[in-house]
Amino acid sequence: MDFTFNLYAIVLIFFGALALLLSYYIYKKEGGAVRIFGLLMLSSAIWSLGYGFELASPILEQAKFFVNIEYLGISTIPLNWLLFCLKLSGKERWYKQKINISIQVAIAIIVTLVVWTNDLHHLHFKGFHMDTTGEFPMFALEMGPFYWIFTIYFYVLLGIGSYLLITTFRKSDPIYKKQNYSIIIAAFIPWVANLAYFFGFRPFGDLDITPFSFIITVFLISISIYRFKLFDILPVAREKALELMQDGFAILDSKNRIIDYNSAFRKYLLDFKENKIMGAQIELLFPDQQKLLVLINERQSGKIELKVQNSAGSFDLEAEIKTLNQNHLKLNSEAVIIKLQDLTALREEALKSKAQTEELQQLNQLKDRIFSIIAHDLRGPLINLSEIIKMTSDDMITIEEFKVLAPTLSRDISYTTDLLDNILHWSRSQLKGYGINKVFFDLKSMLVNEINYHLPVAKAKNVQIIQDVFPGEMVYADRLMIQIVVRNILNNAIKFCNENCKIHITAVYKTDGFIELCIEDNGIGMSESVLKKMFNGEGASTRGTMNEKGTGLGLVICKEFIEKNDGKLIVKSEIGKGSSFYIYLPVDVK
Incomplete structure (x- = not known):
């Protein structure tokens, strides 16, 4: 080229x-x-x-x-x-x-x-x-x-x-x-x-x-x-950073005019058009916030709480005022930065955190309660049983003496079995991988099985169990969980009944898609404070009318199992008149 x-x-x-x-x-x-x-x-x-x-x-x-x-x-x-x-x-x-x-x-x-x-x-x-x-x-x-x-x-x-x-x-x-x-x-x-x-x-x-x-x-x-x-x-990086901030920010010039702001700040204003905010006087944007305006006009740094309302809703805000102290001799020439923080969300988070803390404390108390039961109530009957078996094998007690001790041993073994069952079921329910197997099942057939299971104990106290549930009443829940709930409630009812008491079981369909299962007794009843402690797992186990032991975990498990099945448990009790347990179970898939 x-x-x-x-x-x-x-x-x-x-x-x-x-x-x-x-x-x-x-x-x-x-x-x-x-x-x-x-x-x-x-x-x-x-x-x-x-x-x-x-x-x-x-x-x-x-x-x-x-x-x-x-x-x-x-x-x-x-x-x-x-x-x-x-x-x-x-x-x-x-x-x-x-x-x-x-x-x-x-x-x-x-x-x-x-x-x-x-x-x-x-x-x-x-x-x-x-x-x-x-x-x-x-x-x-x-x-x-x-x-x-x-x-x-x-x-x-x-x-x-x-x-x-x-x-x-x-x-x-x-x-x-x-x-x-x-x-x-x-x-x-x-x-x-x-x-x-x-x-x-x-x-x-x-x-x-x-x-x-x-x-x-x-x-x-x-x-x-x-x-x-x-x-x-x-x-643009600055703008993106400001837009990502959840707190509202605005900058005022020496004449209290808006010279910059972010979208979060605009959310808390009265219904101003966006193109009219830039350059607007702060008095027009917050006309009823005199305390805020005083701080701005006097160029004082500080924090105050505001309550503003617009078409988007009502907001509880914390306004933080900062002045750019470039020249202390000319306060009126200073610019102002306003930061608005929504306290509504913070307060909701605080309440949520408080509720979680209280729930954690209750769980810790319940855990301590379970360890105490395992250490004392579970260990005692097993030691007694071990000692009696050892004494029998060593011919230290006769057959007649063993027969005298047998009813006590039987009660201890029954108590220990119930305790282990409750601890096992509650522990399994706390595991994240533990599934709930909801199915449709006949309520009456499940109740008949549980009543038959408790008949020997009821006859020993001459307690009559009257079951008045129509066949074919179907509910949708985990059958095993509801069975454990009914077993615990029946066990408590028999435990706190005197001789010749009655336990009445009914089931009524409610129009809101639930069946109300009621287990009512005319036993000794419970006070409201005792009932509340038992639901929280805080109360000590209470002995029955014939000195029967309790685990103190029954109602805790009942309440948790019912709620896991989208149901509800309500207990009404009065000292000297008995107790009524209302179990609400869904009849269809939620």
Whole structure:
């Protein structure tokens, strides 16, 4: 190839090569918006290098070759600029929602192919020749229809990107002023250069100064990256951080006007339109909060509680006021930061935490109670049984004496068995992997089995059990759990009945989808305080009317098992009149 280098060509080639190296360095080292800027710099470098070698080409075919190279950069510049501006302004979601990037890439490819195949159709360039009237030969073009279509597309994408930058930086804080100015100025340089060339203002003849302007643009932004730490402190990063905060924040200027705020702050305001909040007086936003206004007007730091109400609801807030004490002698010139924290959620969390703490304490008390029972009540009967068996084997007691002790041993063994059953069932229910096997079953058949199980003990005290449940009453629950509940309640009823007492069992269907199973006795009854302690597992086991032992766990297990089956247990008792246990069981799948 033959080249005739001139000053313009040398400048473009030099800075194009420098931009090419910088684009590789930036793309490999950085991420996010900086990486996209590296692609933008690459497109500009290709355009600059191609145009530089075009200006140095005295031969038409050689110049055409470098024009084709230029369009690798020209066709991708608007796309990379748009992506860069979207990323910088925090509009990445537009990639999928509003702007189909695959279509933009396809357009860039189509433009390049149309230019490369222009000799076949002349849609992009109607004609071209070498202009030798100037200081050096230049490639002169006559624009075709596709050129003007691409030019409109080029300006639209550049315009969208520039608009995003302006709107984003207009709302940003003054601390970003220098970097904002540098980017906005850099964005408008190619606009001015290209529009001047487009409308015929060409101080250098047919020389297109747009590639030069893009070189200036990318180098200005490069300076911003490393001079102002452009992408280390992004306005959009600050905005995203504020929007993610659940607390409301607002900044007031010296005249008590809103100059910045986040969406959480807007939630607690009266029904103001969003576009009227910025610049509004704080007195208009919180007209009834005199204590807050006094702190702000006097520039006093502190905390106060507020109650605000709007269409979104009522809020209990804690307002924290902080003044920016830049000049203690001019209090009225100080800015104010307002932080609003929603106490409603905090109070709910506190109540929830308190309830969890109380529940944990109850579980710990119950655990201690179980260990105490295991250590004392379970160990005692087993030791007694072991000693009597040993004495019998050593012929230390006679058969007649053993028969006298047998009823006591039988009661101890029965008590120990019930205790172990209750501890086992309760422990299994606490395991996370323990499943509940809900099925439909006949309530009457289950009750008959449990009554038959307790008949020997009931007959020993001459207690009559009357069962008045119709067959076919179906409930939906875990049969084993309900069986354990009924067994414990019947056992308690017999235990606290005197001789010749009655236990009456009924079942009634309720219209709310439950069957009410009632086990009622006319025994000695329980006081309300004793009943409450027994439900919590706090009370000591109470002996029955014939000195029968209790575990103190029965009602705890009953209540928990019923609730696990979406039911409810209600107990009514009065000393001297007896107790009534109401068990509500679902009749259908919940």
